[in-house]
Amino acid sequence: MKKIIYFIEFLIVSLFFIISKLLGYRLGSNFGFYIGKTFGNIFRKKNSIIQNFQKSKISINSSEDEFAKNVLGNYGRILSEYPFLKDFRNNKLAKFIEIDGFNNLEQIKKNNNPVVFISGHFSNFELMAMQIEKSGINLAAIYRPLNNTFLNKKMEFIRKNYICRNQIKKGRSGTRQILSNLKEGSSIALMIDQRVTEGIKINFFGHLASTTTIPAQIIKKYKCDVVPIYIERRRKHFFKMYVSQPIAINSEKSQEDISIHLNKILEKMITKNPEQWIWTHNRWKK
Numbered sequence: 001m002k003k004i005i006y007f008i009e010f011l012i013v014s015l016f017f018i019i020s021k022l023l024g025y026r027l028g029s030n031f032g033f034y035i036g037k038t039f040g041n042i043f044r045k046k047n048s049i050i051q052n053f054q055k056s057k058i059s060i061n062s063s064e065d066e067f068a069k070n071v072l073g074n075y076g077r078i079l080s081e082y083p084f085l086k087d088f089r090n091n092k093l094a095k096f097i098e099i100d101g102f103n104n105l106e107q108i109k110k111n112n113n114p115v116v117f118i119s120g121h122f123s124n125f126e127l128m129a130m131q132i133e134k135s136g137i138n139l140a141a142i143y144r145p146l147n148n149t150f151l152n153k154k155m156e157f158i159r160k161n162y163i164c165r166n167q168i169k170k171g172r173s174g175t176r177q178i179l180s181n182l183k184e185g186s187s188i189a190l191m192i193d194q195r196v197t198e199g200i201k202i203n204f205f206g207h208l209a210s211t212t213t214i215p216a217q218i219i220k221k222y223k224c225d226v227v228p229i230y231i232e233r234r235r236k237h238f239f240k241m242y243v244s245q246p247i248a249i250n251s252e253k254s255q256e257d258i259s260i261h262l263n264k265i266l267e268k269m270i271t272k273n274p275e276q277w278i279w280t281h282n283r284w285k286k
Helices: 002-023 025-042 046-056 064-089 102-111 126-134 149-163 172-183 214-222 255-272
Strands: 097-100 115-119 139-143 167-169 187-191 200-204 207-211 225-234 238-243
Touching: 002 025, 002 064, 002 149, 025 064, 046 064, 064 126, 064 149, 097 102, 097 126, 102 238, 115 126, 115 214, 115 255, 126 139, 126 149, 126 187, 126 225, 126 238, 139 149, 139 172, 149 167, 167 172, 172 187, 172 214, 187 214, 200 255, 207 255, 214 255, 225 255
Parallel strands: 097 238, 115 187, 115 225, 139 167, 139 187
Antiparallel strands: 200 207, 225 238
């Protein structure tokens, strides 16, 4: 039964991609926003977004219901923009993305020392690893495979061909690949905003939340600098990506202390544009 549901989901997403591509980038993105805002509650419940958002104590100007709808609308935009990632990669849509801190990427490339890029699922998050790799930095991106095996094959194809060629699946085998890539001089990019079963419970917006320790482990073992990156959507179709200067973190600190520090960085990113974060990640699930 589950395979049938997954296959139906795959067909729906594939049709969604086709319609978005036919409409073109701008209209396709607007179409995705409308679909996400109008029908997104069928797939991602608004109540779960609101409940998670309330834990953050972030103040907003709109109602919580409208906030949740806009979050779902952003989901729709992201999904509708997948067919255009190839055009972003080939610079056909280069005018739609601006990079603040490109000089930091150039310096990292020049130094040729591996760093750990950290971020979360903001706006169209797929563009971040793409831009890092396009800058000439050797990069391995860590990702979590989708539960839907049909859809996962499609997404893996897009990611490996247009986002970052070196993709590492989360898990034990992935950990070995991470270490191997670091030894070979590749930097690592990963999202630190998802709930992970192998993580530790530490403070996140004032509540204990399951948090990955992978960045902390890398920092302690390889003395790598951390580079926070963030992307925001501006005027619907335009993006601005921020690349921070490398941050040296004391490798003598505990994994917990380092992870708490990284969670605080993530909190600041989320607070900047809360509607552009994926609030369905229930980091606080017990």
